[in-house]
Amino acid sequence: MLTGSLASAQLLVAVAYAVAARNSEVSDFGRTVAAIATAAVGAGIFDFGLAAFLLREVASRRCDHREAQQRLLNRFALALTLCLSAVVISVIFQTAWGWDVVSFVGTVALLFLATIAMQSSQVILRADGRLMIVAAATIVDRATLLAVATLSIYLGLPVVVALPLAIVAGLTIDAAICLTASRTWRGASWLKGATGLRPNRWTESWKGTRSFGFASLTASLQQIDTTLLAIFAGARATGEYGAVSRWTLPLTLASTAVTQTEASSTAAAPSTTRALRSLLDHWLVYAASVAAAVVVAVFATPLAVVVLGDDYANSGTVLAVLALGVIPTVFAQPLAMLLQNRRRDSFVAVVLLLGLLVRLAIVVGFAPSAGALAAGFAVLAQQAIVLIALTFCVYMVIKQEKSS
DSSP: HHHHHHHHHHHHHHHHHHHHHSSSSHHHHHHHHHHHHHHHHHHHHTTTTHHHHHHHHHHSSSSSSOOOOOOOOHHHHHHHHHHHHHHHHHTHHHHHHHHHHHHHHHHHHHHHHHHHHHHHHHHHHHEEEHHHHHHHHHHHHHHHHHHHHHHHHHTOOOOOHHHHOOOHHHHHHHHHHHHHHHHHHHSHHHHHHHOOOOOGGGGGGGTTTTTHHHHHHHHHHHTHHHHHHHHHHHHHHHHHHTTTTTTTHHHHHHHHHHHHHHHHHHOOOSSSSHHHHHHHHHHHHHHHHHHHHHHHHTTTHHHHHHHHGGGGTHHHHHHHHHHHHHHHHHHHHHHHHHHHHHHHHHHHHHHHHHHHHHHHHHHHHHHHTTHHHHHHHHHHHHHHHHHHHHHHHHHHHHHHHHHH
């Protein structure tokens, strides 16, 4: 049920992006996707692994709810201050920069803040294993995204406004649901249980998150490929890539569900071997995900033309390569989580960084000639390298544990 819920949520995202793409010029859609990616990268950098770190610490009972809530609220206070400052500065200098820059900064700030709020609201629920609540909130989030985007475009709003507005609306409702559920399931209120939002304590929120932070930073910077594609290949190539880049997310949702479901159990497992067995029990999920990825790769081109129109014909080839990139991702996701929860998070951070560097290097090197296709092959190469390295590390950890 969890897998189906998360897959449905990501399918709604893909549909929303398809609706937006069909109702805008390829170049205009490319600029919109670039702005959304900028906000996502900023939120990931700002998080610096705090959400994942607190999930592990709360699940393993090394951190109580009150401390986790305090750190998350301190982080949100800092995020709010940064966003307000950025908007004020852009308004002050609008004469030199222009209102387009003010609009861009305001959009990014709203998306950034909504993303941080959503991340923070889910940490306690995930750590306590209340994943069905998170899944329900995510579905409502994505349904709101699709509804607001479709209605806004129907009413005549340009996609550059409609899509970011829809994303913010969905994330805000997601955060509200999770916060309400946290208060319902726990006697301690988020607002009453966390006090002392003092600026001199804001940076304390990230204490102990260094390894998680680098892993999170690496994962977030993956989306910078969209920005690099816009720089080295132009807005049209960015639109061709952005139109289908999220279509493969539903293919990884089954693996993601396993990763989230087993996160607390792998952290509490007595050995890495036992933790790995709990992941291997879901072999049917992995097999189904791989089969689905192959089917999408085969029918990618006609699918892209039917859904997006002839202007996006080149997106079909990109989608095919991205679908093949899903195959190593399906296995790499749970292995990365396993190693992080077995205190090998430093190695995971290094591996993810290596994969990211390869990905970005391919985009920069081949985007001028290959366009959007360069970004697709970059994803495939990255995920293959990450899977090989993580598999080797798991093997070495198990071998070390058996010999000790």
